[in-house]
Amino acid sequence: xxxxxxxxxxxxxxxxxxxxxxxxxxxxxxxxxxxxxxxxxxxxxxxxxxxxxxxxxxxxxxxxxxxxxxxxxxxxxxxxxxxxxxxxxxxxxxxxxxxxxxxxxxxxxxxxxxxxxxxxxxxxxxxxxxxxxxxxxxxxxxxxxxxxxxxxxxxxxxxxxxxxxxxxxxxxxxxxxxxxxxxxxxxxxxxxxxxxxxxxxxxxxxxxxxxxxxxxxxxxxxxxxxxxxxxxxxxxxxxxxxxxxxxxxxxxxxxxxxxxxxxxxxxxxxxxxxxxxxxxxxxxxxxxxxxxxxxxxxxxxxx
Numbered sequence: 001x002x003x004x005x006x007x008x009x010x011x012x013x014x015x016x017x018x019x020x021x022x023x024x025x026x027x028x029x030x031x032x033x034x035x036x037x038x039x040x041x042x043x044x045x046x047x048x049x050x051x052x053x054x055x056x057x058x059x060x061x062x063x064x065x066x067x068x069x070x071x072x073x074x075x076x077x078x079x080x081x082x083x084x085x086x087x088x089x090x091x092x093x094x095x096x097x098x099x100x101x102x103x104x105x106x107x108x109x110x111x112x113x114x115x116x117x118x119x120x121x122x123x124x125x126x127x128x129x130x131x132x133x134x135x136x137x138x139x140x141x142x143x144x145x146x147x148x149x150x151x152x153x154x155x156x157x158x159x160x161x162x163x164x165x166x167x168x169x170x171x172x173x174x175x176x177x178x179x180x181x182x183x184x185x186x187x188x189x190x191x192x193x194x195x196x197x198x199x200x201x202x203x204x205x206x207x208x209x210x211x212x213x214x215x216x217x218x219x220x221x222x223x224x225x226x227x228x229x230x231x232x233x234x235x236x237x238x239x240x241x242x243x244x245x246x247x248x249x250x251x252x253x254x255x256x257x258x259x260x261x262x263x264x265x266x267x268x269x270x271x272x273x274x275x276x277x278x279x280x281x282x283x284x285x286x287x288x289x290x291x292x293x294x295x296x297x298x299x300x301x302x303x
Contacts, residue, residue: 058104058111061123065110066102074127076134076292084130086266089279090291091125091133101125133291140288141243142298148174148247153217162212162253173216174247177299181250184285185211188277195273210274214251214258214295218244248299250287254278259295269294 070083088101095113099105107123115121117132153172158164188211189198197205223242243249255272256265269275275294286301
């Protein structure tokens with residue numbers, strides 16, 4: 001009788017043991033999956049949230065840039081300026097992007113530049129940011145308007161100039177500046193050969209106007225006469241102490257009316273392949289721009 005009772009009890013114990021092992025194994029498997037899958041899901045959700053927030057932030061900044069590009073009010077040269085569309089090529093080169101100014105990518109690149117410049121990295125090109133840009137661009141210019149020794153001047157061939165009737169005493173410029181200019185133009189011809197008139201020997205064709213010198217060295221006497229002749233002209237008013245008297249400043253033809261500061265004219269100039277090439281490459285040859293005049297470039301080696 002005891003033996004009969006013992007057998008079923010043992011059987012029940014064995015079955016219970018197997019059930020317990022099965023259940024423990026089952027829960028352990030799912031417990032391991034929870035430890036692996038759980039954090040991964042949470043991490044994915046966290047990353048998605050950050051990306052979404054970031055994308056939303058720069059989308060708003062991009063929309064604001066699209067508005068301010070043509071409407072931002074700021075002052076320069078004693079005049080009220082509107083928008084910053086004219087300076088898009090310079091801005092884009094400065095922040096290191098070719099993205100459209102109304103894009104999220106532009107806003108992101110701008111935000112990085114703002115942060116590096118100690119400005120709130122909003123990605124919005126507001127008046128404070130534009131002031132920082134102009135300060136940066138101006139810092140790369142000559143910063144002086146002293147007279148150059150006549151021994152350092154040389155006359156360039158009339159063929160190098162935009163105006164084939166220019167007076168002989170207006171064909172002079174600093175020797176080193178002229179050599180750098182020639183190297184720069186040769187590089188531009190190599191890069192933009194399809195968009196320029198070029199000779200079979202790889203030089204600017206005689207009837208090609210882009211990259212020709214509009215103005216080089218100007219003596220203080222000539223500058224004074226220019227200001228008397230055009231007392232109300234913006235360029236004359238701003239050029240009371242002209243860097244052209246150093247022999248290191250060149251006005252280069254980049255399109256439109258050569259040296260007219262009307263916004264409509266400057267907007268045409270900054271859209272030409274010649275100007276865009278200069279913005280990206282002139283510094284390699286020691287030339288830096290006066291941001292307000294797309295045609296004005298100054299030779300400042302070592303900057």
